[in-house]
Amino acid sequence: MPELKVADRQWTVAAGGNLLDALNHGGVPVPYSCRAGSCHACLVQCVKGDVRDSRPDALSPAQRDNGWRLACQCQVVEDVQIHTFDPQRDGQAAAVDAVDWLGADVLRLRISPQRPLRYQAGQHLVLWAGDVARPYSLASLPEEDRFLEFHLDCREPGQFVDAARQLSTGDPIRLGELRGGALHYDxxxxxxxxxxxxxxxxxxxxxxxxxxxxxxxxxxxxxxxxxxxxxxxxxxxxxxxxxxxxxxxxxxxxxxxxxxxxxxxxxxxxxxxxxxxxxxxxxxxxxxxxxxxxxxxxxxxxxxxxxxxxxxxxxx
CATH class of the missing domain: 3.40.50.80 (Nucleotide-binding domain of ferredoxin-NADP reductase (FNR) module)
Structure with missing residues (x-):
């Protein structure tokens, strides 16, 4: 049976088992949202060995060459060493610009990245509040807005929205991967x-x-x-x-x-x-x-x- 190693931890997992499940069940918390290879919240890096990837097209060639994989789409088939995504090491620094409510259920979060972020209307971005991550679509427009804007549906509890409710202007936040979805203007x-x-x-x-x-x-x-x-x-x-x-x-x-x-x-x-x-x-x-x-x-x-x-x- 293959061995899974993360930092100084190593344990045996079932051959062919899902990598995301193996990590989370093994006590290594890896965030996820969709489990469909779309949100990219479960991004991890294979530094030794590899996994069977059912969605190799979901990442760029450069990301794959550097060992990045979407844990939800991978099976453990051999001994593999994993680095989980570290928002402090791998993410981009940003700060909360404003937090306010658009009605009773929608929290508007505006963020100022430390370095300018090149994006297009319709893309989404993984946000990290501490060790909690979730992807959100951008509501802002790069040519008009000096901030990144997100609309959080808070009708149901969730780890990220619970953390976002506690944010204040000036609080640090980290940015993960920027993704282009199906939506855009041509x-x-x-x-x-x-x-x-x-x-x-x-x-x-x-x-x-x-x-x-x-x-x-x-x-x-x-x-x-x-x-x-x-x-x-x-x-x-x-x-x-x-x-x-x-x-x-x-x-x-x-x-x-x-x-x-x-x-x-x-x-x-x-x-x-x-x-x-x-x-x-x-x-x-x-x-x-x-x-x-x-x-x-x-x-x-x-x-x-x-x-x-x-x-x-x-x-x-």
Whole structure:
């Protein structure tokens, strides 16, 4: 049976066992969120030996050459020595710029990195508060905001949101890996209708993408639909309405869970050239996608990103 070594600890694990489970069960806490190879919170480094990797395409060639692996996607098949991601050693230094509430359930976290971070609207970043990590989508825009902005859904308890509630301006925080998800704005869409459909804090990356489209003077119509549990859940209603008042080609629709089925059933495409971006909980994304396909949207004109919880990943 293979031996797993981390720092000065070494123990035997089952051959073919999941690396993330072996580490956590062995008392080496490695954070994770999605268990699907998307969030990159479980990044570890193989310094001796290797593992069987089911998602080699999830990391860049340079990362793989340096031994980095996503623990959730790997099986232990031989003796291997692991360095876990150390936010103090491997992460980037940053400080909390501001913490405030956008309504009762959404905590807005603004962070100033010690060194400028090059990113694009729609990307997400792993945040480390002490030894607790979680990926969050960026709601900020590099050309307009001096800070990195994140919207944290605090309706349910969690290690990171519990830690984030205790943060104050000036507190240190570490930044992990920056990732590009499916969502982005493409200048080639300049004259096409653009639909942005978000559920809950899935609005965060689409808010950045919306502002990027407007910054690039998007000429096609833009339709943004935000689905929330109730009226109070439309946590960006004021800035969205302000943007709609300023840009005649932007239409903002705020739907509650009770209103959504009837409203989504009425979706109709004005043009087969429509480009749609969807983000939120997997169930909501699936519902959005189904209605868009029924409305005639070509499948290659839909980009989707899902916000997975640990419970979601366990069911899938």
């Amino acid at each position: 200048a080639d869409w300049h004259d096409r209708p653009l639909w942005l459909l978000a559920a809950g804090t899935g609005l965060a990356p689409l808010f950045g993408i919306l502002r990027e489209a407007l910054r690039q003077q998007h000429q096609g119509t833009i339709r943004l639909i935000h689905l929330a549990h109730d009226e109070a859940g439309h946590y960006l209603d004021k800035p969205l309405k302000a943007l709609a008042a300023k840009h005649p080609n932007l239409n903002v629709e705020l739907l509650t869970a009770a209103e959504a089925p009837a409203a989504l059933a009425q979706l109709r495409l004005a043009s087969r050239q429509t480009q749609a971006l969807v983000c939120g909980h997997p169930d909501r994304v699936e519902a959005f996608a189904k209605r868009l396909y029924l409305a005639g949207l070509p499948r290659n004109q839909l980009l989707a990103d899902v916000f997975l919880t640990r419970e979601d990943s366990g069911r899938r």
